[in-house]
Amino acid sequence: MTSPRVLEVQVKDVICGENVTIIKPSNVYGCELKNGVFIGPFVEIQRNSVIGDRTKIQSHTFICEYVTIGNDCFIGHGVMFANDLFKNGQPDPNPDNWGRTVIANNVTIGSNATVLPVRICEGVVIGAGSVVTKDITEKGIYAGNPAKKLRDLP
DSSP states (O other), X not given: OOOXXXXXXXXXXXXXXXXXXXXXXXXXESOEEOTTOEEOTTOEEOTTOXXXXXXXXXXXXXXXXXXXXXXXXXXXXXXXXXXXXXXXSSOOOOGGGSOOEXXXXXOEEOTTOEEOSOEEOTTEEEOTTXXXXXXXXXXXXXXXXXXXXXXXXX
């Protein structure tokens, strides 16, 4: 009988601005956290991701590689980002084939939403439990599976 390989959660190789808070346990590595970022517990942020100034990431959120989140955003509890869409029916080991996600400034994403590789413009609210499958180019409130615009915002 062999022993399993056990890896500890870590904060490693992170470019950090000033006044960044990370609540343990969190697994944050190879990414950039700008000024005033807050990371709640049980969050994973993978390499090649960037989190903008004063953005708050709540507990149990997963931010995969190649996600850029703007300034003054709020990411609710349990939000999942995906970059590999299993286009060939299985995980793709080549990161060059993975999608990229860009979230502009002042975006709020409700708890338990799922965000596929998309671009979301400034000033958008994504409702809790929504699944974002397409780019969002107009400010407003979006919800559902797939997420659709419910109403404009000023």
